[in-house]
Amino acid sequence: MILFPMAKRIERLKKTGNAKNIDAFLFTSAPTIKCLSGYFYNFEIGASPFQLLPAVLLVVLSKNTTIIIADNESYATEGAGSEISVKSYSSYVYEKPLDFTAQFLLKLHEALRESNLSNALIGIEQNSLPFVISQSITSAYPKIKFVDVTNEITYLKALKDSDEIENIRKATALCDIGQAAVLKHAKIGMTELELFSLVRTEMEASVGKRVPIMLDLVSGARTKDGGGIPSNNIIRYGDLILSDLTPCLNGYWGDTCNTIIIGEPTTEQSKHYKLVQQALQSAIDFIKPGIKANEVDQLLRKHLSSVGVYGHHSGHGIGTSYHEEPRIAPYNEMPLEPNMVIALEPAVYRNGYGIRLEHIVNVTTTGCEVLSKFNHQFRKF
Amino acid sequence: MILFPMAKRIERLKKTGNAKNIDAFLFTSAPTIKCLSGYFYNFEIGASPFQLLPAVLLVVLSKNTTIIIADNESYATEGAGSEISVKSYSSYVYEKPLDFTAQFLLKLHEALRESNLSNALIGIEQNSLPFVISQSITSAYPKIKFVDVTNEITYLKALKDSDEIENIRKATALCDIGQAAVLKHAKIGMTELELFSLVRTEMEASVGKRVPIMLDLVSGARTKDGGGIPSNNIIRYGDLILSDLTPCLNGYWGDTCNTIIIGEPTTEQSKHYKLVQQALQSAIDFIKPGIKANEVDQLLRKHLSSVGVYGHHSGHGIGTSYHEEPRIAPYNEMPLEPNMVIALEPAVYRNGYGIRLEHIVNVTTTGCEVLSKFNHQFRKF
Numbered sequence: 001m002i003l004f005p006m007a008k009r010i011e012r013l014k015k016t017g018n019a020k021n022i023d024a025f026l027f028t029s030a031p032t033i034k035c036l037s038g039y040f041y042n043f044e045i046g047a048s049p050f051q052l053l054p055a056v057l058l059v060v061l062s063k064n065t066t067i068i069i070a071d072n073e074s075y076a077t078e079g080a081g082s083e084i085s086v087k088s089y090s091s092y093v094y095e096k097p098l099d100f101t102a103q104f105l106l107k108l109h110e111a112l113r114e115s116n117l118s119n120a121l122i123g124i125e126q127n128s129l130p131f132v133i134s135q136s137i138t139s140a141y142p143k144i145k146f147v148d149v150t151n152e153i154t155y156l157k158a159l160k161d162s163d164e165i166e167n168i169r170k171a172t173a174l175c176d177i178g179q180a181a182v183l184k185h186a187k188i189g190m191t192e193l194e195l196f197s198l199v200r201t202e203m204e205a206s207v208g209k210r211v212p213i214m215l216d217l218v219s220g221a222r223t224k225d226g227g228g229i230p231s232n233n234i235i236r237y238g239d240l241i242l243s244d245l246t247p248c249l250n251g252y253w254g255d256t257c258n259t260i261i262i263g264e265p266t267t268e269q270s271k272h273y274k275l276v277q278q279a280l281q282s283a284i285d286f287i288k289p290g291i292k293a294n295e296v297d298q299l300l301r302k303h304l305s306s307v308g309v310y311g312h313h314s315g316h317g318i319g320t321s322y323h324e325e326p327r328i329a330p331y332n333e334m335p336l337e338p339n340m341v342i343a344l345e346p347a348v349y350r351n352g353y354g355i356r357l358e359h360i361v362n363v364t365t366t367g368c369e370v371l372s373k374f375n376h377q378f379r380k381f
Numbered sequence: 382m383i384l385f386p387m388a389k390r391i392e393r394l395k396k397t398g399n400a401k402n403i404d405a406f407l408f409t410s411a412p413t414i415k416c417l418s419g420y421f422y423n424f425e426i427g428a429s430p431f432q433l434l435p436a437v438l439l440v441v442l443s444k445n446t447t448i449i450i451a452d453n454e455s456y457a458t459e460g461a462g463s464e465i466s467v468k469s470y471s472s473y474v475y476e477k478p479l480d481f482t483a484q485f486l487l488k489l490h491e492a493l494r495e496s497n498l499s500n501a502l503i504g505i506e507q508n509s510l511p512f513v514i515s516q517s518i519t520s521a522y523p524k525i526k527f528v529d530v531t532n533e534i535t536y537l538k539a540l541k542d543s544d545e546i547e548n549i550r551k552a553t554a555l556c557d558i559g560q561a562a563v564l565k566h567a568k569i570g571m572t573e574l575e576l577f578s579l580v581r582t583e584m585e586a587s588v589g590k591r592v593p594i595m596l597d598l599v600s601g602a603r604t605k606d607g608g609g610i611p612s613n614n615i616i617r618y619g620d621l622i623l624s625d626l627t628p629c630l631n632g633y634w635g636d637t638c639n640t641i642i643i644g645e646p647t648t649e650q651s652k653h654y655k656l657v658q659q660a661l662q663s664a665i666d667f668i669k670p671g672i673k674a675n676e677v678d679q680l681l682r683k684h685l686s687s688v689g690v691y692g693h694h695s696g697h698g699i700g701t702s703y704h705e706e707p708r709i710a711p712y713n714e715m716p717l718e719p720n721m722v723i724a725l726e727p728a729v730y731r732n733g734y735g736i737r738l739e740h741i742v743n744v745t746t747t748g749c750e751v752l753s754k755f756n757h758q759f760r761k762f
Binding site for chain 1: 513585595
């Protein structure tokens with residue numbers, strides 16, 4: 001028997017749908033589908049040339065939820081439990097030509113018929129719904145109407161259930177392994193790419209498989225711009241190394257940043273490192289339900305105002321997307337709520353170098369819990 | 382002055398459009414946009430939460446081509462040359478909330494107005510065109526009609542121009558480096574993941590940056606299923622290692638496969654390796670314009686019929702997608718033409734192990750040229 005923690009989110013979604021007289025939702029974006037069904041397609045090799053979309057999720061308010069997927073029987077037996085009906089179609093075989101779009105549409109129409117949606121108001125994600133799907137539905141059922149629910153989904157995803165917090169905790173533990181590996185392996189004379197390879201190797205070995213990872217890994221003067229992909233740039237004595245590791249583990253992202261120095265820091269660098277650390281801690285101490293996102297942003301900027309302002313947000317929500325609400329930015333008046341998971345990333349960029357430190361926190365009923373366990377450390381010992 | 386080799390493909394496309402009374406094309410899929418404009422968005426970190434699409438390309442038959450991209454000034458100055466107008470919009474800033482979809486649509490409507498397309502027949506890719514775009518266009522211009530041109534684009538992309546062949550040659554050279562690294566690093570006692578990390582490190586170092594890579598890297602009994610992602614499975618004496626490396630270098634894919642043995646092969650294994658090698662060579666000798674894709678498939682299967690049939694295609698076209706036409710499969714009567722680039726991958730799966738060997742060839746006017754330079758080698762010396 002598979003536990004199906006996503007059922008809680010589907011219930012919240014149905015309440016939203018009821019309030020808007022929506023009969024069903026048709027989801028087409030990967031982060032939403034992961035959040036609501038658990039289904040994850042590894043994106044790191046790009047879009048498949050064998051399918052229209054990795055999955056489409058149909059949530060019918062008065063009935064079951066159905067996922068339509070290509071050639072993926074393992075999700076049917078392992079992932080969904082009994083809460084989600086799986087319709088799987090054949091997308092590619094070598095023996096005969098197959099029109100995977102037509103195969104998918106057959107299953108979609110089957111699902112629409114079974115749920116009597118010929119007259120429905122369907123909530124969609126307008127940015128990711130493919131034309132071929134909308135066209136095919138409205139041709140067959142001219143009375144079906146679509147309404148964009150992107151904003152509603154954004155809010156739903158900002159509030160994490162306990163299973164999601166556990167998933168982010170695991171992804172963050174992977175960041176911890178990566179940050180420890182940066183400290184362990186960083187050496188004068190190696191390239192940023194070589195360092196990255198050693199770090200990624202440890203991260204992947206710890207979970208026994210490849211892991212998609214977005215990252216900044218830059219050294220020396222490159223740190224002053226705050227980021228960039230690792231290059232053949234050679235690490236030299238006195239260089240700072242900024243490593244912002246953002247891996248995606250089974251569909252949930254982790255995200256932490258540390259900055260280290262190879263050699264002796266200057267007095268100014270040490271002072272700045274401490275200042276960023278204090279700023280980060282002050283935000284962690286400040287966060288609790290009811291505080292607005294931009295109040296956190298303001299606090300961080302104020303703390304660092306004596307050493308210049310960083311030209312980016314102070315943080316962001318994280319989950320099945322690596323950047324989501326609540327965005328910790330000057331304009332954002334969204335009040336924080338329990339179970340919002342936030343990456344905080346104050347920084348100093350100055351005098352030819354940059355220092356950024358980042359932790360992930362989960363807002364609790366009284367404050368917040370720091371999910372990342374790695375202690376920021378500037379010097380290698 | 383930037384050379385703009387894509388202009389040749391845009392001309393071919395316009396001829397296709399003329400024959401179908403199409404006024405313009407609106408492209409939304411990444412492989413097509415790379416092929417026609419050179420613009421490449423690195424997909425390995427998934428879809429950006431900051432934009433609707435990495436790029437949209439509008440090819441107007443009687444006018445210029447326009448690309449609409451988010452925050453990417455470097456393409457504007459380096460990539461496009463003078464042949465493509467660039468409309469760039471701001472998708473995300475930390476200072477104020479930005480609706481990136483609205484920002485994008487403003488630019489799209491500007492482009493449509495400038496080209497007087499209010500009454501046009503527009504060729505689209507129905508699988509990748511987002512609903513929000515089709516909806517926005519037909520609301521503003523009810524007389525605009527869409528026609529799906531997926532099949533036409535599939536054929537256009539199957540025929541490579543010389544710049545594309547050079548790009549695939551470079552991606553294939555990267556495969557060569559990877560295959561040599563497999564032979565160099567494979568050792569008893571290491572995991573598949575450890576081997577993969579060393580291989581990827583050499584591949585990425587050779588080009589000085591991260592490279593998205595799809596791959597099968599499996600050892601021992603896992604080889605009999607033909608593939609899988611590298612795991613913590615430990616390589617043991619007598620194991621075969623099947624490495625099918627498919628990196629994407631600047632938007633063009635390479636793809637080669639080798640199988641090696643750690644230790645002494647059995648007589649049967651050596652015989653099978655030779656048989657697959659001979660099959661591959663026989664297909665290379667056979668290929669020339671006019672030969673049908675399924676004749677190549679048939680030849681390969683016939684060559685290996687004494688040792689069992691492999692349950693997959695015999696090969697596929699490659700370019701800005703890792704799997705495209707011409708598919709070398711039993712059903713496919715597509716005649717080969719010069720400048721079709723094809724990966725050929727015959728295999729034997731039998732008695733608990735698998736051997737697959739793969740080369741990439743470019744069809745010439747008289748035969749074909751093998752683009753991969755790595756010589757398949759079974760034993761480590």
